[in-house]
Amino acid sequence: MGNKMIRGLVFILAFAIAGYAIVQYGFLNASNAGLVSFKLQKPNFELEPWIYVLYIHIFTAIFALIIGPFQLFITPTNARKRWHRLFGYVYVFSIIVSGIVNVYLSIFATGGWIAGLGFMSLDVLWVATTLIAIRKIMGKDIQAHKEWMLRSYALTFAAVMLRIWLTPLIILFGDFEAGFRAVAWVCWIPNLLVIEAVIYRMRLRREQGFTTATPK
Numbered sequence: 001m002g003n004k005m006i007r008g009l010v011f012i013l014a015f016a017i018a019g020y021a022i023v024q025y026g027f028l029n030a031s032n033a034g035l036v037s038f039k040l041q042k043p044n045f046e047l048e049p050w051i052y053v054l055y056i057h058i059f060t061a062i063f064a065l066i067i068g069p070f071q072l073f074i075t076p077t078n079a080r081k082r083w084h085r086l087f088g089y090v091y092v093f094s095i096i097v098s099g100i101v102n103v104y105l106s107i108f109a110t111g112g113w114i115a116g117l118g119f120m121s122l123d124v125l126w127v128a129t130t131l132i133a134i135r136k137i138m139g140k141d142i143q144a145h146k147e148w149m150l151r152s153y154a155l156t157f158a159a160v161m162l163r164i165w166l167t168p169l170i171i172l173f174g175d176f177e178a179g180f181r182a183v184a185w186v187c188w189i190p191n192l193l194v195i196e197a198v199i200y201r202m203r204l205r206r207e208q209g210f211t212t213a214t215p216k
């Protein structure tokens, strides 16, 4: 698959999941969403205040999901720098706010502590990679900034991969909750491995570019 196709696919999947979240939680009844209706079957589950925290999570995380591909795939030329910076602030702010409320959501995650730990680890790494990326650009290290933002978005993309992996994992484990426990880890660990391979390839290409461009 070529670079253009991968980028196109990232855009489409990010918009599809954001669209799902907006329609399901903004226009339809949130209680009918698969995950929420499953939680409502549990006798000791209380919808409030959990649902309000979920709304904050969704409303902020959506910005990160949608803004990410524009920031990563459109080169910030001089003319576009202001926009890149502005959307960058929105991306970081949404991750910080979502990152805070995710701690609460992780504690009450479907699948108990195994799923909770998976989401909590994802959350800590999500905020950490994003803040490191910001520190790198404040130190004018553009290359490192790009690499850390790639890691940050690979983690944001867990929202997409969760919805792709969930059904196969439920079928594999034969049970929704067991599938959800697995997906809390599977939605982000492979993303990180893939993005490390991408970063490694980018570095190799840059070094090769340097050696061929160096005058003998």
Ligand code: HEM
Residues within 6 Å of the ligand: 017, 018, 021, 024, 033, 034, 035, 036, 054, 057, 058, 061, 062, 064, 065, 102, 105, 106, 108, 109, 110, 111, 119, 120, 122, 123, 126, 155, 156, 157, 158, 159
């Ligand atoms: C990358 C860091 C993220 C973490 C750690 C995280 C964590 C969580 C947690 C713990 C839940 C509740 C699960 C439960 O109670 O069983 C949840 C639900 C949800 N999250 Fe996230 N999330 C992240 C990113 C995103 C993004 C980027 C979106 C963008 C749309 C998103 C959209 C949703 C939606 C819509 C739900 C409700 C469940 C559903 O209807 O599918 N999340 N998230």
